[in-house]
Amino acid sequence: METYTIKKGDSFELEDIFECGQCFRWNKIKEKTYIGVIKEGVVRAEEHEDKIKFTGKLVDGYDFKKVIRDYFDLNTDYASYKEILKNIDSYMGKSIEYGSGIRILNQDLWECIISFIISANNNIPRIKKIIENISKAYGKKIVFEEKEYYTFPDSVALSKASVEDLRKMGLGFRDVRVYNTTKMIVENKVDLENIKKLDSTEDMRNVLLTLDGVGPKVADCILLFSLKRWDVFPIDVWVRRVMNDLYIKRNDEKKVSKKEILELATKKYGKISGLAQQYLFYWKRGK
């Protein structure tokens, strides 16, 4: 058992971080307390008046403080980015006020890929349930404070599952996509460590797009939530809705093309479009 405590600051709220749709393995245990399973182990995060306390149990060989600081993006100055966005327009100001405690987590690449393949045409509660099912069936058990948790399986472990096995996890039509992508990664047709070394966002995206079940939106989520690429702007039904409601104002939002939204977002938010997208998504979708 290890602990690490930080000062709270003005850009750190557990609810905003965990409920803004970027992650699927954190659950609210009680008021201002969440427990989550990340790649390295189980972590409890408690919010107090002026500090955040992390308590956890990691698998061997990890530095707790280092894992927490990296995962919660604690070396990034959100206040300065918020200041830039606030000056763009009043909508941005409102959405930042609403989700002022958001931080963009740095999640494990492999887990992020599979999680967002599962997210396609799905809803958040069910996505969480499917990921939980997969972890229970193929992940490693960790006992933390007398309760059992399961890590998300690595690619080798998940490659033991057949398409039929995956279907039993509740994946629906996404079973073949998860199966194929897992196989491509295990067989090293796509090298995840190599993706991390690429320098342009576009190069990274093009590799991700070769994976079955990874299209433009899923690729952008992976780039934003795992690869620190904030110049992307994932467009889903909610983001399309909010961008149409605020700026484009077409009668039928479904007629608004992704290209049109993307051009607008890039012009307005530039290199930090991804952060802007999270504030807008969370603001529109609600807590």
Added chain:
DNA sequence: GTCCAGGGAATCA
């Protein structure tokens, strides 16, 4: 019964 969910792939013009 109908609609919808943090879309992608296949198909066709």
Added chain:
DNA sequence: TGATTCCATGGA
């Protein structure tokens, strides 16, 4: 390139 349709599943 761009638009349509289908894809399992579960909850509202």
